[in-house]
Amino acid sequence: MHAVHEVMVRQLQQAGARLDAIYYCPHISADSCDCRKPKTGMLERAAREHALDLLRSFVVGDRHADIELAHRGGAKGVLVRTGYGEGEFLWNAAKWQTQPDFVAADLADAVNWILRPTI
Numbered sequence: 001m002h003a004v005h006e007v008m009v010r011q012l013q014q015a016g017a018r019l020d021a022i023y024y025c026p027h028i029s030a031d032s033c034d035c036r037k038p039k040t041g042m043l044e045r046a047a048r049e050h051a052l053d054l055l056r057s058f059v060v061g062d063r064h065a066d067i068e069l070a071h072r073g074g075a076k077g078v079l080v081r082t083g084y085g086e087g088e089f090l091w092n093a094a095k096w097q098t099q100p101d102f103v104a105a106d107l108a109d110a111v112n113w114i115l116r117p118t119i
């Protein structure tokens with residue numbers, strides 16, 4: 001996982017983006033922690049540590065749990081169709097209680113939607 005994070009940080013840096021922090025849940029479901037998605041522990045910790053307004057924040061992910069996490073925390077949820085996202089969307093979207101605020105082709109498409117001019 002740390003090796004994947006290093007690659008992700010390097011690729012984002014090369015594209016001109018930077019990360020303030022990386023959060024992850026080191027537990028399994030049986031641990032009943034508050035940080036396993038869609039529980040909001042990680043989101044609340046990030047909001048505390050970086051003075052984020054979750055009502056004005058976005059969660060981008062390739063799993064429905066990411067969308068549910070976003071909505072439970074008061075944020076908007078963007079599903080990317082890369083990774084697990086395409087399969088999640090094609091096979092499961094009709095069953096979801098909460099739908100993504102936007103379905104993006106990939107991370108760049110998600111960023112463009114988030115930064116779109118409003119009004």
Ligand SMILES: [Zn+2]
Pocket residue numbers: 024025026027028033034035036
């Ligand atoms: Zn956890």
